[in-house]
Amino acid sequence: MAKEVLYSSTRGAQGNIKASEAILRGLAPDGGLYVPDHIPHLEKTLREIAQLDYQGTAYEVMRLLLTDYTEEELKYCISHAYDSKFDTKEIAPISEADGAFYLELYHGATIAFKDMALSILPYLMTTAAKKNNAKNEIVILTATSGDTGKAALAGFADVPGTRIIVFYPKHGVSPIQEQQMVTQKGDNTCVIGIEGNFDDAQTGVKKLFTDDKLAKEMDEKGFQFSSANSINIGRLVPQIVYYVYSYAKLLKEGRIADGDPINVVVPTGNFGNILAAYYAKNMGVPIGKLICASNSNKVLFDFFKTGEYDRNREFVLTASPSMDILISSNLERLIYHISGDNAGVDAEYMSKLSKDGKYEITDDMKNKLVDFYGGYASEQDTFDTIKNIFEKTGYLMDTHTAVASSVYNKYTEETGDKTPTVIASTASPFKFTRSVMNALGKGDDSKGDFELADELSKVSGVKIPEAVSSIRTAEIRHKKVVDKTEMEGAVKEFLGL
Secondary structure, X not given: OOOOOOEEEOOOOOOOEOHHHHHHHOOOOOOOOEEEOOOOOOOOOHHHHOOOOHHHHHHHHHXXXXXXXXXXXXXXXXXXXXXXXXXXXXXXXXXXXXOEEEEEOOOOOOOEOHHXXXXXXXXXXXXXXXXXXXXXXXXXXXXXOOOHHHHHHHHHOOOOOEEEEEEEEOOOXXXXXXXXXXXXXXXXXEEEEEEOOHHHHHHHHHHHHOOHHHHHHXXXXXXXXXXXXXXXXXXXXXXXXXXHHHHHHHHHOOOOOOOXXXXXXXXXXXXXXHHHHHHHHHOOOOEEEEEEEEOOOOHHHHHHHHOEXXXXXXXXXXXXXXXXXXXXXXXXXXXXXXXXXXXXXXXXXXXXXXXXXXXXXXXXXXXXXXXXXXXXXXXXXXXXXXXXXXXXHOOOOOHHHHHHHXXXXXXXXXXXXXXXXXXXXXXXXXHHHHHHHHHOOOOOOOOOHHHHHHXXXXXXXXXXXXXXXXXXXXXXXXXXXXXXXXXXXXXXXXXXX
């Protein structure tokens, strides 16, 4: 029987709680993130896991971390999440191109990797609400840099006992990302653009979460907040699954031998996706290097190089908008772990970050980051990578995956490391058609993004995903745009407070 895993805040204001409670709350009352009290080791061998399908692998991983869910509850959540919403039976297929393995995480309903976790989160959360006798309606409050928003909306639309409010930077997402959100159906959904960037949206959301007066007001009216952002441990745990799955799949196909290390490259914004790989490594997957790929907003690259995290810099809008982030929320979980699970130390750093916009970790903590490698790709690098790999192999990738692929090439040039490598391919190229067409040298400013999708399909021979064709002529249902200072008012209006 697996030992129970309990969760506490990275900032330590609260004792241990069960997984379902942590998922229900999203963010801890002190503004910290929930972390497990220990990282359990996989109970089945990777050779045994290699015989399982994606759903079976998900159960093996998630039962070890979500220990207060029964087998029946967990299997119900998994089977309802990973079904025909995905356009491939494998859920997360692997393609080989130019000497690397691309783990395709974009075969879900909204063609981005967020689907991998956000298709199961509503089930985990409504199950958690029942388990904890929650009397209130759950209000999912989320900030998005483009992908989380739509994936969360798709997951929670018309789920009984929930409402969902998504804030996104009005001028900081791709036209197809925006169209995906503003056409979202469902009486319980609300999408609001803000005049500001993603960090403004995320900061505003965190502020609403920790506002005691607002919480009291909501409670009186029968509401409570929870989060679908990667700050929610219910988002992070499902992401660990695909790193375990990718290793097991390579093992099954004979691409690697049992026990051989693999490296993992992740295009990184909010740090959740690469943190999931770090947890997978700690659960027993032989991962060598965790290669953290940044775009021109290279706050994480600088952190891994110097040990100083400093968000006081120009915010750059790039062709990989989901990574245009200067405050990587999930890094806080890693800081907590490398400080020896010391909540006091973590709270101090986070207070410095909020006050001065920066902090610097100790040499001892830096030494615990040896498994990480930080790299970054310029806009030119990103575009060159899309073009080169497509021309060389016929494999088409989006801008975020190209950032990872470019950083991987720099890493191998710099180190000569030939370890088999899995690159997290985080979105369909059709989500960023204009940038991908520009990269291929076939851009056309006179055409809209949907016309360009037709062109891209012709050029690449890849069919336009349903997620894009279905929103082409859909009705725009969400038109509200507010200043970043007016987020609370917008929430109250939607909830009728």
